[in-house]
Amino acid sequence: MAGGLRLTRAAQLVVPLIGVLVGLATFAIVRGSPGYAMAGASTFLAALELAAGWLLLCAATVAVRRPARRLFGLAVWLASLAWFVVEWNTPGVGSAWAFTAGVVFATVYPVVVTDAVLRYADWRSGAVTSVVVGGAYLSTIGLAGLLPALFFDPAASGCQECPANLLLIRAGPQVVEQLSRAAVYAGVGWAAFFIGVLGWRLARASAARRRAAAPVVVPALVFLGAVGVDHVHSWGRGYLGTDEVDRRLWAVQGSLLILIAAGTGWSYVRRRRTRSAVAKLVVDTADISAPGGLDRSLGAALGDDSLRVLYPLGDGRWVDHAGRPVVPDDSRGMTRLTRGDVPIALLTHRRGVLDEDGVADEIAGAAGLALDNGRLQAQRRAQLADLRASRGRIVAAADAERRRLERDLHDGAQQRLVALSLAIRLAQLRPAGQGDSSASVRLDRAQMEVTAALAELRNVARGLYPRELADEGLSAALEILAEASSIPVTVDAPVERFPHPVEAAAYFAVAHRLADTAAVQAAVSLRRDGDRLRLEIEDDGPPGDLVRIEDRVGALAGTLSIEPAPGSGTRIRVELPCGS
Amino acid sequence: MRVVIADDEALLREGLSRLLAEVGVEVVASVGDSGALLRRVALDSPDVAIVDIKMPPTRTDEGVAAALTIGRQYPGVGVLLLSHYLDSRYAMRLLDERSGRVGYLLKERVSDVRVLVDALNRIAEGECVLDPSIVSRLLDRRRRDSPLQQLTDRERQVLRLMAEGRSNHNIAATLVLSPKTVERHIGNIFTKLDLAESDDYHRRVLAVLAVLRAT
Numbered sequence: 001m002a003g004g005l006r007l008t009r010a011a012q013l014v015v016p017l018i019g020v021l022v023g024l025a026t027f028a029i030v031r032g033s034p035g036y037a038m039a040g041a042s043t044f045l046a047a048l049e050l051a052a053g054w055l056l057l058c059a060a061t062v063a064v065r066r067p068a069r070r071l072f073g074l075a076v077w078l079a080s081l082a083w084f085v086v087e088w089n090t091p092g093v094g095s096a097w098a099f100t101a102g103v104v105f106a107t108v109y110p111v112v113v114t115d116a117v118l119r120y121a122d123w124r125s126g127a128v129t130s131v132v133v134g135g136a137y138l139s140t141i142g143l144a145g146l147l148p149a150l151f152f153d154p155a156a157s158g159c160q161e162c163p164a165n166l167l168l169i170r171a172g173p174q175v176v177e178q179l180s181r182a183a184v185y186a187g188v189g190w191a192a193f194f195i196g197v198l199g200w201r202l203a204r205a206s207a208a209r210r211r212a213a214a215p216v217v218v219p220a221l222v223f224l225g226a227v228g229v230d231h232v233h234s235w236g237r238g239y240l241g242t243d244e245v246d247r248r249l250w251a252v253q254g255s256l257l258i259l260i261a262a263g264t265g266w267s268y269v270r271r272r273r274t275r276s277a278v279a280k281l282v283v284d285t286a287d288i289s290a291p292g293g294l295d296r297s298l299g300a301a302l303g304d305d306s307l308r309v310l311y312p313l314g315d316g317r318w319v320d321h322a323g324r325p326v327v328p329d330d331s332r333g334m335t336r337l338t339r340g341d342v343p344i345a346l347l348t349h350r351r352g353v354l355d356e357d358g359v360a361d362e363i364a365g366a367a368g369l370a371l372d373n374g375r376l377q378a379q380r381r382a383q384l385a386d387l388r389a390s391r392g393r394i395v396a397a398a399d400a401e402r403r404r405l406e407r408d409l410h411d412g413a414q415q416r417l418v419a420l421s422l423a424i425r426l427a428q429l430r431p432a433g434q435g436d437s438s439a440s441v442r443l444d445r446a447q448m449e450v451t452a453a454l455a456e457l458r459n460v461a462r463g464l465y466p467r468e469l470a471d472e473g474l475s476a477a478l479e480i481l482a483e484a485s486s487i488p489v490t491v492d493a494p495v496e497r498f499p500h501p502v503e504a505a506a507y508f509a510v511a512h513r514l515a516d517t518a519a520v521q522a523a524v525s526l527r528r529d530g531d532r533l534r535l536e537i538e539d540d541g542p543p544g545d546l547v548r549i550e551d552r553v554g555a556l557a558g559t560l561s562i563e564p565a566p567g568s569g570t571r572i573r574v575e576l577p578c579g580s
Numbered sequence: 581m582r583v584v585i586a587d588d589e590a591l592l593r594e595g596l597s598r599l600l601a602e603v604g605v606e607v608v609a610s611v612g613d614s615g616a617l618l619r620r621v622a623l624d625s626p627d628v629a630i631v632d633i634k635m636p637p638t639r640t641d642e643g644v645a646a647a648l649t650i651g652r653q654y655p656g657v658g659v660l661l662l663s664h665y666l667d668s669r670y671a672m673r674l675l676d677e678r679s680g681r682v683g684y685l686l687k688e689r690v691s692d693v694r695v696l697v698d699a700l701n702r703i704a705e706g707e708c709v710l711d712p713s714i715v716s717r718l719l720d721r722r723r724r725d726s727p728l729q730q731l732t733d734r735e736r737q738v739l740r741l742m743a744e745g746r747s748n749h750n751i752a753a754t755l756v757l758s759p760k761t762v763e764r765h766i767g768n769i770f771t772k773l774d775l776a777e778s779d780d781y782h783r784r785v786l787a788v789l790a791v792l793r794a795t
Contacts (some may be wrong), residue, residue: 422595
């Protein structure tokens with residue numbers, strides 16, 4: 001929206017310069033005709049007037065440098081000019097052009113100030129508010145300025161020294177009086193409306209937003225109060241005058257303009273503080289490189305412990321610093337950090353923490369390196385998790401296949417072999433020819449072959465996937481494994497079920513080790529420790545090749561460690577996450 | 581000898597029926613699941629039921645449950661369980677919960693008529709039968725610091741037969757020893773294994789098996 005309003009470097013210099021000159025000119029006008037001027041009574045008031053206008057000018061100059069604040073800056077600049085113009089409908093102004101401008105714009109400054117404050121707080125957008133702001137401009141510039149100027153003859157109304165009114169068509173004091181009265185009535189209305197809008201929106205704003213807006217909005221409320229009171233004071237009289245009460249209320253307004261200008265400065269300081277805290281992140285790399293370090297650092301810089309940095313995976317998913325998938329929670333505040341148009345991170349935080357505009361851009365800029373680092377790490381971890389899940393699925397699928405094969409062997413091949421051996425036996429009982437001893441010998445041999453095949457088949461099936469591991473669990477399977485082992489094995493395992501993949505990984509770790517080891521005895525112990533299953537296999541053989549165990553353990557995100565055991569043996573420790 | 585066969589494999593039921601008929605064992609019924617088995621046992625009062633451990637619906641250990649039910653409801657009917665698995669725990673569970681008249685054989689034993697008929701006879705007489713392969717695996721695994729290592733070869737032979745569920749008489753006949761000698765060996769074994777001597781045959785089998793499994 002501010003993109004269209006590009007200010008060149010020259011304009012950035014000319015704009016404040018105009019303000020400075022207008023201020024100096026106004027000071028001269030006040031000194032030239034102190035009797036008519038609002039600030040004519042004392043040097044202090046003149047200085048107050050000048051300070052208010054110029055401080056607004058400063059605020060405007062700072063604001064227009066930031067694209068997002070440009071419209072606000074222009075509004076403040078206009079407010080400072082409008083504030084000075086009040087003094088121009090006096091004899092001291094000297095020029096008829098300036099005098100006419102003074103007559104037209106004398107009462108517009110409260111509206112411009114309000115407009116600027118609404119823009120500052122981002123509350124300008126409401127439809128009703130826009131209409132009332134427009135109406136207030138029409139009332140102050142039209143009803144109280146342009147229209148009466150057509151009928152206002154300064155000389156006829158008693159100011160002989162005043163310059164000529166260039167807009168004068170014909171003198172009409174009664175028309176002027178009626179228009180001014182209408183403007184005063186309208187002024188009471190818009191002043192009350194603005195007080196209501198600012199007060200209500202301030203009350204409704206989030207805590208962070210209120211903190212940011214209050215230094216400007218609160219003095220603006222008091223300022224509008226003074227404006228409203230002045231209009232009420234002028235109700236009977238029908239025009240905004242320069243009596244003692246008017247001047248006092250005007251002085252109050254001037255003081256509040258100083259506070260408003262200072263308020264915008266305060267928010268500037270606050271932003272600078274945030275920026276420097278965020279910038280510190282870049283230096284704080286030691287802290288950031290720890291897992292979740294950036295979350296903590298950013299949270300500390302922005303005063304929100306619950307702040308989390310989420311990173312895009314590029315496929316629409318978001319992950320946290322550890323690469324865990326996270327579905328952004330709508331109930332919390334969310335701020336997207338982008339570089340160009342590419343999202344680099346999503347901050348979830350307490351609502352209102354990052355409401356101030358521009359802070360997100362500052363974070364994206366200042367913490368850019370850390371964010372890139374965090375994103376790469378998170379993406380890497382997410383990929384790792386994907387990979388591990390895929391390995392886990394592969395192992396689980398292989399296990400399921402082994403179980404199926406085991407059942408098939410028992411229910412199919414083994415049954416048929418038993419039936420075959422029965423058939424052979426029947427043939428033996430009724431030999432084809434009496435006394436055919438060679439046939440009987442051949443059948444005997446066939447019977448032995450079948451028996452051997454059955455024994456081998458049983459071993460193969462057991463090696464595939466022991467039935468009791470699926471049906472009864474780890475302790476039963478290990479007990480039978482130890483019973484069938486060629487070396488003495490002691491087993492210490494709780495009778496407790498674990499998820500199938502965990503039981504299979506632990507079982508096959510032991511089975512592989514017992515099959516591979518050159519030991520003469522072994523001890524297996526198993527226990528649950530919270531959400532981990534701890535397995536220890538100790539024997540008196542050398543470590544040997546543990547790749548098969550590593551593969552299974554790794555697929556479940558478990559850990560495997562090896563250490564020497566007494567008697568030049570090996571102790572294998574396996575830890576498997578097993579839920580709780 | 582009258583038997584009922586329960587096995588969900590028709591081919592095996594058929595072969596086993598014919599084989600048993602050949603050696604003079606009367607097969608009064610052959611069924612495919614444990615419900616039918618219990619009905620036939622109630623109707624036919626066989627001497628022994630030959631039961632496959634895996635039967636519908638879950639095909640895991642229905643046979644064990646059926647054996648225990650038969651033991652409770654018809655204590656005079658023996659049960660011979662057949663399994664493809666060398667699982668000493670099934671055997672222990674059966675022996676634990678039934679006092680005699682029960683056996684556990686590897687399925688392929690059915691083709692060895694002598695072993696099968698011997699098992700049926702022993703069960704019918706009230707003994708227990710445990711497959712020699714299971715006993716061998718328990719007895720022959722390597723041990724360290726076990727009292728079993730103090731046994732002489734002869735004592736090991738006697739222990740093996742005890743674990744298979746054989747009576748003193750049967751052991752004496754098998755090893756061609758006098759009953760007195762067998763009793764002496766058993767006394768020595770019990771002393772060496774630190775077991776309390778018991779005249780109860782069934783308890784003796786259990787105690788021996790427990791020692792074999794535990795050490």
